[in-house]
Amino acid sequence: MSAEDELTRLRAQNAQLQRELDRLRGSGALQQSAPDAANGAAATATPSWDGLQHGLNKEQIARYSRQIVLHSFGVQAQAKLCRGSVLIVGAGGLGSPAALYLAAAGVGRLGIVDKDSVELSNIHRQIIHREADVGVHKAVSAAQSCRALNSSIQVEVHCEGFTPANAVQLVRQYDVVVDASDNAPTRYLISDACCAVGRPLVSGAAIGTDGQLTVYCHGADGPCYRCLFPEAPAAGNCARCVDAGVLGVVPGVIGTLQALEAVKLLSGIGEPMSRRLLVIDCAAGRFHSVKLRAKSASCVSCGTSPAITAASLPSYDYAAFTGQAAANDAAPKPLQLIAREDRITPAELQQRWVAGPCCTARHWQGCVRGRASVLRYLYKLAAECPSSLPAPARLPGCRIASQPDCVVLDVRPAEQFNICHLPGALHAPFKHFDRHLDQVKGRLAAAAAAAGPATSGSSQDDPPPLYVVCRRGNDSQRAVARLRELGIRHGVDVVGGMEGWAAEVDPSFPTY
Amino acid sequence: MLEVRVLFFARSRELAGTNETTVSLEDGSSTKTLLLLLFQQYPQLEELRGNFVFSLNHEYLGTDEEQQLKAGDEVAVIPPISGG
Ligand SMILES: [Zn+2]
Secondary structure, rough: OOOHHHHHHHHHHHHHHHHHHHOOOHHOOOOOOOOOOOHHHHOOOOOOOOOOOOOOOEEEEOOOOOHHHOOHHHHHHHHHHHHHHHEEEEEOOOOOHHHHHHHOOOOOEEEEEEEOOOOOOOOOOOOOOOOOOOOHHHHHHHHHHHHHHHOOOOEEOOOOOOOOOOHHHHHHHOOOOEEEEHHHHHHHHHHHHHHOOOOEEEEEEEEEEEEEEEEEOOOOOOOHHHHOOOOOHHHOOOHHHHHOOOHHHHHHHHHHHHHHHHHHHOOOOOOOOOOEEEEEEEEOEEEEEEEEOOOOOOOOOOOOOOOOOOOOHHHOHHHHHHOOOOOOOOOOOOOOOOOOOHHOHHHHHHHHHOOOOOOOHHHHHHOOOHHHHHHHHHHHHHHHHHHHHHHHHHHHHHHHOOOOOOOOEEOOOOHHOOOOOOOOOOOHHHHHHHHHHHHHHHHHHHHHHHHHHHHHHHOOOOOEEEEEEEOOHHHHHHHHHHHHHHOOOEEEOOOHHHHHHHOOOOOOOOOO | EEEEEEEEEEHHHHHHHEEEEEEEOOOOOHHHHHHHHHHHHHHHHHHHOOOOEHHHHHHHHHHOOOOOOOOOOOEEEEEOOOOO
């Protein structure tokens, strides 16, 4: 067992014990630090003060004093927070600040739902997790941070995720629900469960530099998510952080506002953002709010005769309704869109560069197999006789630059291409693929000319090899198919794309 | 002629290629005419049809509803986002 596995195991064990402790405290089996205990010397005597039934102890009064003395908040509002509970669905970019602020503010019981584990690429925005938490369940890691911030609150961990099977039962256990999820099916599910059980829902969303915030299912006339968006968005309109990217501060802003709304709902102060939608464009610095209608009588979830109820919800097919699975930051499923013989693996691509028919350094043929042997061979050559090497061949990754008789076409978006790409690769983003057709043709012609008649015969019969890559191997297949439609019939897809290249050929190739 | 301001948020901004534009309409034009014009001017917005919040002067307006526009009105196109 590695040290990391051990750490994960201990953390899970710790979370389990903490839950047990919370349960015992909740049932009164353990004497919690009682108000009088905190009062020091007069512990057993009748206290000399009367808090007019707010129930807060001396320590709580000290801890929350800055908001207790706030004119518009006060001790009764604080007492409501301390007695209240919030379910936070998602311990990601939105859930991080939401959970931290709610823990700090003294919400008596927090439930944190997330089935994923912390990854390094989460931490730029999911600030509740630490570097050392990579690999740990997000719900467990988030709960630990909350407890470290405020040991006097209860934090409950739900690592099984939010599903149609457990949604109603989970929502029922809390006063307020915070939607900090990252995908459309889960958003509909949370809204439906809140309608069915009658809990206010603080909904937040963020992607790129955009954010949205509102409160659903509040009071007698507050609309739900379905009232506003009865039709599920088209899949292409559902950008995910993993593809589209997100500026870390943006979910931070929205998640913080969600905590604020939850505090208002629990404490009863201020005006909740019910029937108001806040839309922010952080790039432009534009905050725009829209007054919404009351709930729709015909809404299938919160209307006068809802089709979706606590009883029917568990069997509702959210994936079918939205046309997407609830998988969020996970990689999309690898597809097989074109014939297998039109695809090669990254390892095969590497071999074709080195030993394939387009290789200009023919003396390498037969003496190299895998990457390790190529490296050894190159380093040996370089050490013995540096001048014998063609310049780009000093690094194996640069081999392609020395081979103008084949073309590598990279169809990823510019942001991804700019992170790292194979040397000499021609960039033709799939999104505007047709615009680059002339460039592709030009490069193929140049490669054919460079190869000369001796190596490739007539370029008509035997065009220069054309390899198409993307991030994971789906768009590249679509590009190969599109090339075919455009009359370029010999494109070959690289299975698994640059991630496959990193996994099979060059572990130093950055993935993201 | 009357001029109205159109704000694009989230995906609609990406599709339209701008976060704001001004549209000139004949006097007496309605929000329906404006929407028709927007979908003509930005055919890429088609992918959002049926799935965005439309607002007139910070108030929700159903895309099938009709309201008369006046000079200086501000409308917004707000598709949902689901990331987090
Ligand atoms: Zn509804």
